[in-house]
Amino acid sequence: MRAVAAIARVSLQGALRSRLVVAMLGLLLLTVVVLPATIRGDGTLAGYTQVQIRYGLGAAGMILTVMTLWAAAAAVSLDVETRRVQTVVTKPVGPFTLWLGKWLGLCVMNAVLLAACGAVVFAMFLWKTREGPWDPDEARDFREHVRVARIPVSPDLAHLDRRIAEEEEAIRRDPEAPVDVRDARAVREVARQRAVARELFVAPDSEKSWRFEPPRRIRTDRPLVLRFRLAAARMSMEPVEGAFRVQAGPQTTDLIPVAAPPNRTTTLTLPPLSLAPGQPVTVTFVNRDQPAVFSAGEGLRLGVYETSFAVNYGRALLMMYVRLVFIAALGVTAGALFSFPVAAFVTGCLVFFVAMTAFVRTTPDAAHSHGGPPPEASPWEAFANRVAGAIHPVFVPLTDPDYLEMVSTGESVTWGLALRSLGFKIGVYGGLLALGATAVLRRRELGEARA
Amino acid sequence: MSAAAWARDRRTLAGLVVAAAGLAVAHLQNRPLVESRVRADIFEDPLGHTPPLVSLTTVALGGFRGLIADMLWVRSARLQEEGKYFELVQLADWITKLEPRHAAVWRYHAWNLAYNVSVFFSDPADRWRWVENGIQLLRDEGLRYNPEDAPMYFELAFIFQHKLGEKLDEAYPYYRNRLADEMTRLGLGFAMDFDRLAGDADARDALRTRLRLDVGRMREIDARYGPLDWRTPWPQAIYWAHQGLPLADSFHERALNRIINQCLMRMVQEGTAVRRDDGTWTYEPNLALAPVLVRRMQEVAARYPDEMPFLHAKVGNLEEVIALTGVWGDWATARMAHDALREAMGITEEEPPEVFAALALMARVDDPSSARVVTLVLGALVQAEQWRARAQFVRAMRWEAAAQAWYEAFDARLVSESARRRLSAPPLDELRARARHHVREGQASGFPFRTDVDLLELMAVFAEAGPPPSPAP
Structure with missing residues (x-):
């Protein structure tokens, strides 16, 4: 353990000796202090919060990524290149200890820097969103709906698969089907869209109910909220009028009238309900107006209070930290395999691939969704899609939801999400990288004289 | 020196030579690049x-x-x-x-x-x-x-003229209310005393900081195109369009001139802001701008003599001025506009403007657009008040009935809720009260009243004679 600590200390010192890392530290300081001063937001508290947290932490995360990537790629490779590694490997220190020490040094560096950045951004957030300067109603809404952490619960659509299958059948029988019926994936996608649309459509003067299953552990002292967004075909100031009724076991609320602006997310605080653990909630929308359709995706969600904003913010920082230490593991491993510039390049490329595969995979689907015949893919595009499709499953566990957006909109970054990220990035992929690097370092001749 | 050291130094030397050559090539390229940037007008002075x-x-x-x-x-x-x-x-x-x-x-x-x-x-x-x-x-x-970017002045002027000044966005009354509130807070209004404003350092600074308006330029704009009511959106549209004019190429010069013309026309129709008791604002004609518009039409048409869009705008606006000033009884301006129109159309015969005003009015009451409906109805109600004040009760009732008919005809066209919210005229009773106010407040909007002309009678004569001929010569 002492050996690991000693190597970690040397790794940290080595990182801080790098001119690029020092320059990045300066940039980090500038970003964290100057960037919030340039933020003007859209004039609302919610808008300011989104921009400040997303870009304040986002920019810090980007700089830390570059720093980590550089320092990690250099950690082993430069030691090998300058033969400093010989002073370590000639001692009773195994390759795994070497890798672990190098990685832990970078973990400490990231922990300190990220904690400092997170604290500065949070302090600025608290200062800017303090009560004084804002409209009291807006401040109250902000406290209730944004400065919290709620778990969004989507309606239970278990029966959707049957509906999708029916829609698929209908599309295949349709001589004027909007897609090539031989393309099973396209047919499935159109069928899914139609089924979801039907599920979320409420005809005038009618009602529709959805069942929600909140998490078993739920804070009963905080009200549930309903977030919904109604789609409208035209831009109008005219709200869609209707009412919600909520039922949980024997308790049923009165009709809660709403006049919801179309194409905007509306948040409705529901009357108090005492929910037993695991008790489902049924929400009914009574449409008294024009045809209404809840937007797919985020169109109808029940928000269940989970924890405070500060805890949620901390979990977002944890997610960010896990990402950085995974990049550190990747860089240290690459440094064990290659010389410094190659290691830095390979690590950079892998980080880029992780970010881009989802984009490459979804781009053809996005083109499909605009209707018309599917675009003819060039041979290069077809090849890139195949490659992206093949490696996508490998990278999926490494991709995170947009946790900065979640925390800045009052959505909970759950412990489950954070632990999943931790488990995959450090437990599984970090472990594999450590094993690979150990195997390579064991076989690699680290003491060879320079040519 | 060892062979290895020499080889290392040779590599360093070669690197230095390549770097120096690169620097020399970059230096040679620099001047043409700077020149081409200047030619393309993309030369930047980031520190200035x-x-x-x-x-x-x-x-x-x-x-x-x-x-x-x-x-x-x-x-x-x-x-x-x-x-x-x-x-x-x-x-x-x-x-x-x-x-x-x-x-x-x-x-x-x-x-x-x-x-x-x-x-x-x-x-x-x-x-x-x-x-x-x-x-x-x-x-x-x-x-x-x-x-110095004229298109930017155009865009800015256009937002004031179109987004706030026209009635296309359902929320336009709110925009106008907010603008009028802010202008009032800053001490702006109708027919302003710019000497007093220029002497008030706080007000001057507030205008400069909040709205980037310079009092000297405002005075110049007001003298040239006014008297303006600065609580409405159009004076600011004119202010920015006017700033862009000296910088504009031929295309944008026309576009900016067009904005000024359209703003003047709109201000004749609804260029005076009146605060209601509930704090909201309503808009009435600013007929003091009608002679300004007539002169402006002549100037612009003379500047672009062979361009049909400007000629059409001139003819249309002059007809509008004749009809609106006629119904309000401002016969001096109606005559001025009529003379300009005859000149534009090459008509040499002497014609009474009253006849043309009656014809133009007939065409307009059939199509009382949202921009002119208040001017027409309010003008008719002012006529009714004027006749009533002269104990001509039958004429007064006829004008009152005409006002109501025009108002209802316009209202009946607003079939959708959206159109009603966007375009509805103020309630008729509110307009009646405003008409009484205009007549009671002396000559605020009244003009030397002519008892020898009754446009409604003329219109009735033309109506009996058959469908109204087109007022356009």
Whole structure:
């Protein structure tokens, strides 16, 4: 353990000796202090919060990524290149200890820097969103709906698969089907869209109910909220009028009238309900107006209070930290395999691939969704899609939801999400990288004289 | 020296030679590059007249700022597509700061915020925030970095003229109310005393800081195109259009002139702001601008003698002036406009303007557009009051009935809820009270009343003779 600590200390010192890392530290300081001063937001508290947290932490995360990537790629490779590694490997220190020490040094560096950045951004957030300067109603809404952490619960659509299958059948029988019926994936996608649309459509003067299953552990002292967004075909100031009724076991609320602006997310605080653990909630929308359709995706969600904003913010920082230490593991491993510039390049490329595969995979689907015949893919595009499709499953566990957006909109970054990220990035992929690097370092001749 | 050391030094030397050669080539390329940038009018002086942050980003980021701007632009487009608007103002701010001398970027983002994003909000206050953000982006910052970009003046003037001045956006009454409130707070109003304003340092500074309006230029605009009511949107449209004129190419010169003409016409129809008891504002004609509009039409048509759009605008606006001033009884201006119209059309015969006014009015009461309905109805009610004051009760009743008929005809056209919210005229009783106010307040809107002309009688004669002939010669 002492050996690991000693190597970690040397790794940290080595990182801080790098001119690029020092320059990045300066940039980090500038970003964290100057960037919030340039933020003007859209004039609302919610808008300011989104921009400040997303870009304040986002920019810090980007700089830390570059720093980590550089320092990690250099950690082993430069030691090998300058033969400093010989002073370590000639001692009773195994390759795994070497890798672990190098990685832990970078973990400490990231922990300190990220904690400092997170604290500065949070302090600025608290200062800017303090009560004084804002409209009291807006401040109250902000406290209730944004400065919290709620778990969004989507309606239970278990029966959707049957509906999708029916829609698929209908599309295949349709001589004027909007897609090539031989393309099973396209047919499935159109069928899914139609089924979801039907599920979320409420005809005038009618009602529709959805069942929600909140998490078993739920804070009963905080009200549930309903977030919904109604789609409208035209831009109008005219709200869609209707009412919600909520039922949980024997308790049923009165009709809660709403006049919801179309194409905007509306948040409705529901009357108090005492929910037993695991008790489902049924929400009914009574449409008294024009045809209404809840937007797919985020169109109808029940928000269940989970924890405070500060805890949620901390979990977002944890997610960010896990990402950085995974990049550190990747860089240290690459440094064990290659010389410094190659290691830095390979690590950079892998980080880029992780970010881009989802984009490459979804781009053809996005083109499909605009209707018309599917675009003819060039041979290069077809090849890139195949490659992206093949490696996508490998990278999926490494991709995170947009946790900065979640925390800045009052959505909970759950412990489950954070632990999943931790488990995959450090437990599984970090472990594999450590094993690979150990195997390579064991076989690699680290003491060879320079040519 | 060992062979290895010599080999190392040789490599270093070779590197230095290559670097020096590269530097020399770059030096040779520098002058033509600078010249071509000057020719293309993209020469930048990032350190001049810019705040430190912009200087820092433009200099420190170098060529990378284009890349960052592209990334932010892509993000902005994606967020807009997903209906996530919170970040758009911020992104527009950063993108424009990264490319501060790229005027089209400012224009695009201002337009996007004021027009494309604002309409996604149903609350008028939310909409106004986006429109205001668009205005501020151009007026407070874009023009600061691009003070010689005439299209930017056009865009800014257009937002005032079209977004606030026209009745296309359902939330336009809210925009106008907010603007009028702010202008009132800043001490602006109708037929302003600019000497007093110029002497009040606080008011002058407030105008300069809040609205970027210079009192000297306002005085110049008011003297040339006024008397203006600065609580309405159109004077600001004219102010910015007028600033752009000396910088404009031939295309934008016409566009800016067109904005000024259209604003003048709209102000004749509804260019006076009147505060109601509930704090909201209503708009009445500013007939003092009718002679200004007539002169302006003559000037502009003379400037562009062979251009049909300007000739058509002149004819249309003069006809409108004759009808509106006729119904209000301002026969001096009606005659002036009629003379200008005859001259434009090459009519040499002497014709009484009253006949033409009756014909023009007949054509307009059949189509009482939202812009002119208040002027027509209020004018008819003023006529009724004037006749009543002269104990001509039958004539007064006829005018009163005409006002009601025109009002109802217009109201009946507003079939959809949206049109009703957007275009409805103030209640008829409110207009009656305003008409009484106009007559009671002496000659505030009244003109030497002619008892020898009754346009309604003339219109009745023409109506009996058959369908009204086109008023256009």
